[in-house]
Amino acid sequence: MSGAVTLKHIAERLNLSISTIGRALADDPQISLATRERVKAVAGELGYVAHSGARAMRSGRSTLIGLIIPDIQNEFYGTLAKALAEICANAGFQLVLGITEDDPESEERQVRGLLEARASGLVITASPRPTRETLSLLSRSTCVQLIRRTGQLEVPWFGIDEEAAIHSGTAHLIELGHRRIGYLGASTTLSTGRSRLAGFERAFTEAGLEVPREFVRLGRPRAAFAAEAFESLWTDGERPTAIVAAGARLTVGLLQAATRLGVAIPADLSVVGYGDAPWWNPNLTTISLPVRDIALACGEFLLRRIRETEPSSARSAAGQSVTFASALTPGASTRRV
Amino acid sequence: MSGAVTLKHIAERLNLSISTIGRALADDPQISLATRERVKAVAGELGYVAHSGARAMRSGRSTLIGLIIPDIQNEFYGTLAKALAEICANAGFQLVLGITEDDPESEERQVRGLLEARASGLVITASPRPTRETLSLLSRSTCVQLIRRTGQLEVPWFGIDEEAAIHSGTAHLIELGHRRIGYLGASTTLSTGRSRLAGFERAFTEAGLEVPREFVRLGRPRAAFAAEAFESLWTDGERPTAIVAAGARLTVGLLQAATRLGVAIPADLSVVGYGDAPWWNPNLTTISLPVRDIALACGEFLLRRIRETEPSSARSAAGQSVTFASALTPGASTRRV
DNA sequence: CTTTAACACGCAAACGTTTGCGTCACAAGT
DNA sequence: ACTTGTGACGCAAACGTTTGCGTGTTAAAG
Numbered sequence: 001m002s003g004a005v006t007l008k009h010i011a012e013r014l015n016l017s018i019s020t021i022g023r024a025l026a027d028d029p030q031i032s033l034a035t036r037e038r039v040k041a042v043a044g045e046l047g048y049v050a051h052s053g054a055r056a057m058r059s060g061r062s063t064l065i066g067l068i069i070p071d072i073q074n075e076f077y078g079t080l081a082k083a084l085a086e087i088c089a090n091a092g093f094q095l096v097l098g099i100t101e102d103d104p105e106s107e108e109r110q111v112r113g114l115l116e117a118r119a120s121g122l123v124i125t126a127s128p129r130p131t132r133e134t135l136s137l138l139s140r141s142t143c144v145q146l147i148r149r150t151g152q153l154e155v156p157w158f159g160i161d162e163e164a165a166i167h168s169g170t171a172h173l174i175e176l177g178h179r180r181i182g183y184l185g186a187s188t189t190l191s192t193g194r195s196r197l198a199g200f201e202r203a204f205t206e207a208g209l210e211v212p213r214e215f216v217r218l219g220r221p222r223a224a225f226a227a228e229a230f231e232s233l234w235t236d237g238e239r240p241t242a243i244v245a246a247g248a249r250l251t252v253g254l255l256q257a258a259t260r261l262g263v264a265i266p267a268d269l270s271v272v273g274y275g276d277a278p279w280w281n282p283n284l285t286t287i288s289l290p291v292r293d294i295a296l297a298c299g300e301f302l303l304r305r306i307r308e309t310e311p312s313s314a315r316s317a318a319g320q321s322v323t324f325a326s327a328l329t330p331g332a333s334t335r336r337v
Numbered sequence: 338m339s340g341a342v343t344l345k346h347i348a349e350r351l352n353l354s355i356s357t358i359g360r361a362l363a364d365d366p367q368i369s370l371a372t373r374e375r376v377k378a379v380a381g382e383l384g385y386v387a388h389s390g391a392r393a394m395r396s397g398r399s400t401l402i403g404l405i406i407p408d409i410q411n412e413f414y415g416t417l418a419k420a421l422a423e424i425c426a427n428a429g430f431q432l433v434l435g436i437t438e439d440d441p442e443s444e445e446r447q448v449r450g451l452l453e454a455r456a457s458g459l460v461i462t463a464s465p466r467p468t469r470e471t472l473s474l475l476s477r478s479t480c481v482q483l484i485r486r487t488g489q490l491e492v493p494w495f496g497i498d499e500e501a502a503i504h505s506g507t508a509h510l511i512e513l514g515h516r517r518i519g520y521l522g523a524s525t526t527l528s529t530g531r532s533r534l535a536g537f538e539r540a541f542t543e544a545g546l547e548v549p550r551e552f553v554r555l556g557r558p559r560a561a562f563a564a565e566a567f568e569s570l571w572t573d574g575e576r577p578t579a580i581v582a583a584g585a586r587l588t589v590g591l592l593q594a595a596t597r598l599g600v601a602i603p604a605d606l607s608v609v610g611y612g613d614a615p616w617w618n619p620n621l622t623t624i625s626l627p628v629r630d631i632a633l634a635c636g637e638f639l640l641r642r643i644r645e646t647e648p649s650s651a652r653s654a655a656g657q658s659v660t661f662a663s664a665l666t667p668g669a670s671t672r673r674v
Numbered sequence: 675c676t677t678t679a680a681c682a683c684g685c686a687a688a689c690g691t692t693t694g695c696g697t698c699a700c701a702a703g704t
Numbered sequence: 705a706c707t708t709g710t711g712a713c714g715c716a717a718a719c720g721t722t723t724g725c726g727t728g729t730t731a732a733a734g
Contacts (some may be wrong), residue, residue: 003456022692032712047477052453053390053399054690057719062390063450064433072419078410083437089443090456096401099422106426113400113431116389118341140384175585196551208356252616259618280692281596281618306727343720359722369682394689431729434688 005048025050056118056293065302066114068098068107068124069146070221074246074289076275077125078145083121083295091303093120094180100126102220108134115141126150128189143308144302149191149321156305157321158298162192165287165326166246168197169272172285172328173242174207177337178270180280181212182233182240184250186221196246215240226253227260234261241337242270247313251277251286270334283331290324297322342385350379362387373412375438384568393455403451405435405444405461406483407558413585413628414462417483417621420632421460428640430457439464439557445471451476463487465526479646481639482610483631486528486658493642494658495635499529501535502624502663503583506609509622509665510579511544514674518549519577523558530555533583552577560562563590564597571598576590579607588614588623607671620668631661 007021014021016035024031024039025048031039056062065088067079081097088095096119098110108131114122117139122143126134128326131188135152173181183200186193197218204211214237217229226245229255245251251273255265262268267281273286301322344358351358353372361368361376362385368376393399402425406414418434425432437448445468451459452474459480467475473488482494510518512673520537523530534555551574554566563582567590570577582588588610592602600606602619610623624632638659 004690008690018691019693019715020713022690023713026400026692030712047473048548049449049452049474051394051690053394053448053455053456054719055692055723057388057394057689058691058693059389060719063454066435072409072422073412073413073415075410075412076416078412081434082409083448086435089436089446094454095434097418097422097432098406099419099426108424111390112386115386117431118388118390136384137386256615259620277507278617279614279616280594281592281602283596306732341720345720355721356723357683359720360683363722367682372682390691392722394691394719395723397689397722511693667722 002053005046007041007048009046010039010042013046013159014038022275028060037337054120061184062118062120063093064096064114064117064119065093065306066096066098066110066119066122066124068100068110068122068126069302070100070102070125070127071249072097072099072247072334076251076289079291080295083292084299087296087303093303094175100127104131104134107131108137108330111137117309118212120306123302125297126153128187142302142305143304144298146298147192151191156301158294158301159192159321160320161186161323161325163199163202164193164194165274165289166244167203168199168326168328169202169244169274169285169287170200170203171207173244173270173272173334174203174209176242176270176334178242178244179209179212180215181236182215182230182243183217183244183310184226184243184254184303185216185218186250187218190209190221192247200244200246212240214238221249222245223249223253226250227257228253230257231261234263240269242272242334244272245274251275251284255280263308265333270337272328272334276329280331282333285331285334286329288327290326290331295323296325341388342380342383343433344385345389346383347379347385350383357371366562368528372643373666387661397429399455399457400430401433401451401454401456402430403433403435403447403454403456403459403461405447405451405459405463406435407437407462407464408586409434409436411586411589413626414619417630417632420629424633424636430591430640437464441466441468442470443467445474448474457592457643460635460639463490465524471609474482479612479639479642481635481642483528483635488528494531495631496640496658496660497626497631498660498662499532500536502611502626503533503581504540505536505663505665506611506622507537507540508544509566509608510542510581510671511546511609513579513671515579516549517575518566519552519580520554520583521563521566521580521591522553522583524555527558529584530558535660537581547655549577551575558584558586560586560590560593561622563587564594565590567591567594568598571600577606579609579671581609585612588612592617592621597626602670603672607674609665611672613666617670618666620658622671623666625664625666626648627663634659634661645663 007018011018024036071077078318085095098333101108104127107127111134122141123146125147143155147159149157188194201211245254273284277284346356348355348360361373408414422432439442441464444464448471459478460483462484480492484496486494525531538548557562558560582591602608610621
């Protein structure tokens with residue numbers, strides 16, 4: 001608080017110099033063992049707590065790592081955050097959380113804040129259209145993209161083969177005999193939205209069918225959008241016999257709306273979800289994503305880059321990217337027609 | 338990065354002093370408007386980013402606020418974190434996330450880390466048995482307890498009237514005619530565990546019934562425990578006709594296990610959940626908690642305390658606490674017997 | 675023409691660490 | 705007795721800001 005204990009206080013207490021105290025606490029063999037122990041004893045007694053800010057300023061490197069994501073309420077981002085927090089803690093870093101709600105200005109503020117804090121690294125799931133300034137700031141930091149991939153940002157990326165993921169789910173429905181298949185997806189301003197829709201379309205063209213565009217609904221990747229979109233899909237005109245939810249929050253929204261409308265799954269409607277939803281009853285047929293593995297890989301990569309960047313100056317590792325595969329987990333929410 | 342732009346660089350570029358640059362960027366009227374604009378222009382051109390660490394060291398206050406919670410994967414803590422992150426962002430603070438997994442040593446490391454970072458404030462949902470050192474560190478910080486309440490920690494608390502919450506859910510089941518009611522709860526080493534169990538028991542004693550202790554299962558507040566406990570409850574001996582899940586993660590675990598075992602809800606078993614689970618099918622009868630409101634109130638209180646603490650030295654606001662009420666949300670997961 | 679005052683800016687210290695180098699005392703080697 | 709060595713510690717600078725105070729210039733007031 002106001003009057004925290006510093007090296008100086010310990011030094012005065014022991015009639016030693018500040019540097020000796022500093023070295024003693026760092027277990028520098030240059031200081032005699034006896035002194036080291038006396039120092040540590042007094043430090044404990046006084047309740048000394050090192051000032052990582054001062055240390056960071058002197059040494060040039062902070063122990064902060066930033067995580068910038070659009071949301072944190074749902075399990076998908078929760079799992080990402082948890083995995084990264086674990087990795088950070090193990091490596092002696094602290095995770096600073098920035099929620100953007102996909103708002104470019106909020107995103108810019110968060111990024112700026114993290115750069116001001118001199119975060120050693122940044123993990124970001126960028127908003128659809130990041131500010132020029134955001135991009136400029138990010139390009140000057142040690143940064144990794146997670147899940148979404150922004151073209152204008154030349155930094156490594158860790159994510160999912162979204163196209164293959166949705167393709168597998170859609171193909172599964174086609175194989176079960178469905179033709180009027182609905183699609184709830186993020187708008188194509190998002191890299192994930194583009195890839196997923198492409199996967200959906202490829203499943204049809206590969207089967208020699210036409211893409212049922214009248215059943216495709218694109219919007220914000222929120223539960224609210226999915227609920228609303230599904231409702232319109234269900235009440236206006238011809239109904240689909242199956243739906244692909246191309247996003248974790250969209251899956252939630254779809255299921256909520258279906259429950260609310262009394263739509264029986266899979267009797268009235270077959271559903272393929274995105275991301276695991278172990279809570280759904282009955283078990284959901286879903287596209288399983290190795291969320292935790294992605295986050296771990298991303299975190300470890302970032303830490304490696306931070307350690308590399310430390311001695312020499314920044315090296316451009318722009319092109320790198322790692323793609324993870326999904327798996328279709330069969331459940332009871334789809335049926336043959 | 339390696340060579341960040343500092344006030345000094347701008348000063349040299351403009352043949353001005355460092356202090357003038359600093360004041361100009363802070364819009365100090367002491368500096369002429371013309372100079373201020375020239376400085377800002379050059380700052381933008383050079384890509385100057387203030388060093389909040391240095392600022393914090395000089396001014397004594399950082400822009401960091403710590404959030405220490407056992408988990409972040411589930412929606413309950415996700416909602417807390419999101420609300421807090423919003424409040425922090427709006428007030429110009431940054432949220433540092435620490436996940437403890439209810440491990441006292443991890444918790445101590447996180448708390449120490451935040452004190453080292455000179456976080457302006459701390460929000461903590463403490464583990465069952467915090468370390469002595471943890472308590473000592475916390476007592477020296479501006480800190481608020483969230484949800485759980487640790488007796489040894491004399492700091493303000495924001496949480497739920499847990500006893501009343503579980504009481505309402507249990508009484509609801511009793512009123513529906515249930516007698517063999519199971520209880521899945523956190524162990525009573527947690528303040529929440531104690532209060533919730535007390536609410537469960539009071540519902541029976543108030544109705545002149547005996548507490549069905551053979552159906553009570555206490556353990557770690559994780560989905561895994563609830564699943565396991567329910568399975569044993571369901572397969573060993575006489576079955577309960579209803580269950581109260583006294584925790585968000587326990588609710589998830591119970592529902593998963595029930596789905597897995599093919600237990601029909603509410604035909605075979607009535608269920609009262611804890612915390613909203615809008616995704617469950619059919620709608621869950623649940624104890625709704627004003628999670629977001631709690632977090633917002635907690636965050637605003639903390640910010641106020643931070644601002645108060647700033648000028649004078651720390652004031653003890655030890656005894657304060659705010660209790661929020663829950664509401665029983667009727668759903669389709671309970672039936673009369 | 676001098677005194678004052680307003681204005682615009684510079685100096686330097688301080689925040690708490692870390693670290694290269696210097697210093698001092700004492701013991702061992704010639 | 706004189707060098708050499710070494711173990712144990714102190715000095716001071718640096719990291720990037722902020723800020724109280726001092727200083728020089730210019731214009732208005734006497």
